Amino acid sequence: MTLVLIVFVIALAFEYVNGFHDTAISIATSVSTKVLTPRQAVILATICNLIGALIGVSVATTIGKGLVDTEFMTIHTILCALISAVIWNLATWWLGLPSSSSHALIGGLCGAALSSSGGKWKVIHWSVMNPATGHTEGLWHKVVIPMFASPVIGMLIGFLIMGLLLMLLKGWTPRLINNVFGKLQLVSASWMGISHGTNDAQKTMGIVALILFTATRDGTFNELPAWLGFMRTPEFRVAFWVKLVCALTMAAGTAAGGWRIIRTLGHKMVRLKPIHGFAAQTTAAAIIQCASHWGIPLSTTQVISSSILGVGSTQRPSAVKWGVVGNIVWAWVLTLPTTAFVAYWLMKLCTFIRT
DSSP: OHHHHHHHHHHHHHHHHHHHHHHHHHHHHHHHTTSSOHHHHHHHHHHHHHHHHTSOOHHHHIIIIISBOGGGOOHHHHHHHHHHHHHHHHHHHHHTOOOOHHHHHHHHHHHHHHHHTTSOGGGBOSSEEOTTTOOEESHIIIIIHHHHHHHHHHHHHHHHHHHHHHHHTTTOOHHHHHHHHHHHHHHHHHHHHHHHHHHHHHHHHHHHHHHHHHHHHTTGGGGOOGGGGGGOOSSOOOOHHHHHHHHHHHHHHHHHOOHHHHHIIIIISOOOOHHHHHHHHHHHHHHHHHHHHTTOOOOHHHHHHHHHHHHHHTTOGGGSOHHHHHHHHHHHHHHHHHHHHHHHHHHHHHHHHHO
């Protein structure tokens, strides 16, 4: 029981870290364009993330039971996956690199599950048919393909939206454009915050629901007092109280900010004005919202970063600082294999200690 509580707390710690790590990404453009002060941006993002986190459970279901075989998931497996993801998040946050918390968590889950199963690759749901929806799901369709497709889509749509705006606003004075889009960016920033909460907060909801399901299945919760009976979960589901706790935790993390990453996205990649911030946030929010509807645990980092690149490229290719972009891409590429590797060996160490 004590171990379950520890893993539950670590899951919430991941959600908190996700709040100040990834939410910094969602508010970076608002701060860099000077539409909002850092304090105002954090308050807006906190409120919008809280609202978004309470919407839907599709992504939570994908994380909790759609990527790995739950028969090989134990409390120790989940613990190793979470520790791996938290280590990666903190390391990239310290370096100021906007890496993906989503892929960190998914890589950790896959690596830990693979180790727990004794190296059986079938423990990972690479590609499976969901009889309820008739759609093909699994790691390949829900994670790997979107991992490569979403940055390309973000860049293309960001480029097209920005190009269209420049064409439609030809003849407007720079001052009028800044005034109009300074106000419109408040709308796009709010939508971005809600979209981020809808997708990212659900990932920890899926983990918490998996913890409760696993603890119920292995008998850990048999001795729970009556007043804690609501924690028993004989079938995988995301209860409302789980959604609320995770939403509040992410909101608290959001309030802590994440200024290192804000500097990277808002200043180091490309110089932004309110119209650029609006185009980038609108592009990213729309893509993330669509992904959440289909239960795809998308990387907020990849989408907003590539949207900024697409928007910035309309000025001129040299406006984008490609050296910084290269560092970010390396962080993207290394996230899944690194966290899987760390979680795999953490699970091996855990197994060795227990025996």
